[in-house]
Amino acid sequence: MAAIEDRTDPVARTREDWQELDREHHLHPFTDHKDLHRKRSRIIARAEGCYIFDADGNRILDGMSGLWCVNAGYGREELVEAAAAQMRELPYYNNFFQCAHPPAIELASMLTDVSQPQFNHVFFAGSGSESNDTIVRMVRRYWDLLEQPERRIIISRKNAYHGSTVAAATLGGMTPMHEQTVRLPDVVHVDQPYWFGSDRTLSPDAFGLAMARRVEEVIRDVGADKVAAFIGEPVQGAGGVIIPPDTYWPEVQRICDEYGILLISDEVITGFGRLGEWFGADYYGTRPDFMPFAKGVTSGYLPLGGVFVSDRVADVLIERGGEFYHGYTYSGHPAACAVAIANLRILQREKLLERVRDDIGPYLQARWATLADHPLVGETRMVGLMGALELVKTKEPMERFPAKQGVGVQCRDHLVNNGVVLRAVGDTIICAPPFTLTHAEADELVEKARLGLDLTLRDLEG
Numbered sequence: 001m002a003a004i005e006d007r008t009d010p011v012a013r014t015r016e017d018w019q020e021l022d023r024e025h026h027l028h029p030f031t032d033h034k035d036l037h038r039k040r041s042r043i044i045a046r047a048e049g050c051y052i053f054d055a056d057g058n059r060i061l062d063g064m065s066g067l068w069c070v071n072a073g074y075g076r077e078e079l080v081e082a083a084a085a086q087m088r089e090l091p092y093y094n095n096f097f098q099c100a101h102p103p104a105i106e107l108a109s110m111l112t113d114v115s116q117p118q119f120n121h122v123f124f125a126g127s128g129s130e131s132n133d134t135i136v137r138m139v140r141r142y143w144d145l146l147e148q149p150e151r152r153i154i155i156s157r158k159n160a161y162h163g164s165t166v167a168a169a170t171l172g173g174m175t176p177m178h179e180q181t182v183r184l185p186d187v188v189h190v191d192q193p194y195w196f197g198s199d200r201t202l203s204p205d206a207f208g209l210a211m212a213r214r215v216e217e218v219i220r221d222v223g224a225d226k227v228a229a230f231i232g233e234p235v236q237g238a239g240g241v242i243i244p245p246d247t248y249w250p251e252v253q254r255i256c257d258e259y260g261i262l263l264i265s266d267e268v269i270t271g272f273g274r275l276g277e278w279f280g281a282d283y284y285g286t287r288p289d290f291m292p293f294a295k296g297v298t299s300g301y302l303p304l305g306g307v308f309v310s311d312r313v314a315d316v317l318i319e320r321g322g323e324f325y326h327g328y329t330y331s332g333h334p335a336a337c338a339v340a341i342a343n344l345r346i347l348q349r350e351k352l353l354e355r356v357r358d359d360i361g362p363y364l365q366a367r368w369a370t371l372a373d374h375p376l377v378g379e380t381r382m383v384g385l386m387g388a389l390e391l392v393k394t395k396e397p398m399e400r401f402p403a404k405q406g407v408g409v410q411c412r413d414h415l416v417n418n419g420v421v422l423r424a425v426g427d428t429i430i431c432a433p434p435f436t437l438t439h440a441e442a443d444e445l446v447e448k449a450r451l452g453l454d455l456t457l458r459d460l461e462g
Contacts (some may be wrong), residue, residue, distance in 0.1 A: 015055035018043045047074035050434050050441050061420045063433045063445050068237060068269045069300030072346050073436035079301045079339050086338035095332045104332030107340050114278045121314040124332035125305040128268035129163025131292035134307050135264055136167045137326045139229050142313050145320045151228040152186040155218055159192050161238035162266055171231055190214040192236060193244035196379045196390055208245030212252045219259050229262035234280025237269040240428040241388035243381050249284040262289040272296035273347060273435060275384035276357030289313055297340045304336040352435040356385050360437050367446040374453045391427040401427055410459060415452035420445055
């Protein structure tokens with residue numbers, strides 16, 4: 001067996017060295033590897049504030065907070081120190097076998113302090129995918145304990161993203177993922193509240209009610225006694241920042257209440273301030289029974305996920321007893337919990353949620369809306385600090401580009417090559433910067449977004 005080569009010094013290797021090692025040994029998530037091997041990967045070497053820096057020293061404004069998660073920004077020494085101190089004290093221990101440790105206990109308590117009053121218990125996981133897997137298991141366990149095992153159907157939405165494990169991918173409504181995995185039974189998908197993607201014959205408010213009532217149609221079709229839960233992101237993130245009309249969530253809540261169905265608010269993206277409130281459920285006024293979370297709980301500095309479990313469910317699990325056969329090696333990892341504790345304190349001390357709600361959120365929303373005059377933009381939308389641009393071939397009548405043309409990816413590449421990371425979801429360009437974004441950085445983000453649109457238009461015009 002060959003000795004392991006020391007590759008830890010980034011200065012000792014060039015960008016080309018790292019790209020070659022990456023090509024030879026590293027399989028990336030959500031990637032066409034043949035295409036990547038042709039292009040080579042972009043090597044990100046460091047980060048500070050709202051910026052990342054590649055291996056050539058280029059500074060790039062991170063308009064996606066890493067992957068919707070670096071809410072408090074890069075370079076937070078307080079989070080680094082929290083991890084280091086915890087690793088010196090207790091680097092790891094599990095929460096199995098009737099054991100616990102202070103970081104997990106303290107974090108669970110802090111989380112319930114900032115959540116709605118029905119939440120007094122938290123189950124920890126390692127990611128959003130694991131969190132949603134946990135919910136599938138817990139929903140089934142809840143109804144079994146109530147002697148209603150026939151309640152197994154979970155209603156979700158088309159084009160939703162709830163994670164990449166088998167259960168989470170099944171909950172999600174993305175066809176390409178379904179084509180590459182085995183799916184669980186008893187998950188039904190309904191239309192998403194995507195007004196721009198509809199024929200727009202209904203007003204937004206009427207459309208919101210109509211989409212919510214698709215849930216009720218499924219319940220009636222399969223029988224209310226067969227339906228266990230409904231799951232939805234307050235704002236669909238990876239599906240293209242689909243901001244529902246104001247009428248949508250109140251009607252979904254009414255339907256869940258009327259039929260006694262558990263409501264799952266997937267807060268993996270919207271949790272911890274993305275909409276200017278602690279959770280998307282707070283923003284839209286819903287009262288969920290479960291809230292899966294991840295990403296922003298640690299600002300992405302260490303992996304951590306979990307599930308808020310309402311008293312309605314937790315009381316049944318506790319009082320009726322019996323083992324819940326589920327958990328993860330890293331459930332409530334002490335260092336990750338320590339970082340989350342420090343991160344929550346930063347969010348509170350620096351009033352970053354209030355900043356999203358009252359300052360940088362409204363400022364960026366107004367600046368983002370100015371892009372609506374661009375010939376390629378059919379709609380701009382933004383809530384809190386998550387937004388989208390719809391790229392169109394023509395505005396009146398509205399016509400989209402053929403999907404195979406890849407205009408969104410073309411625009412995305414121009415954006416990153418000119419110093420800003422935004423993401424393409426088909427021909428929708430999406431945005432979710434850190435909460436620490438300044439007004440000047442917001443101006444830069446919008447200016448570079450316009451440049452990317454201009455360069456894309458130039459390419460299309462030949």
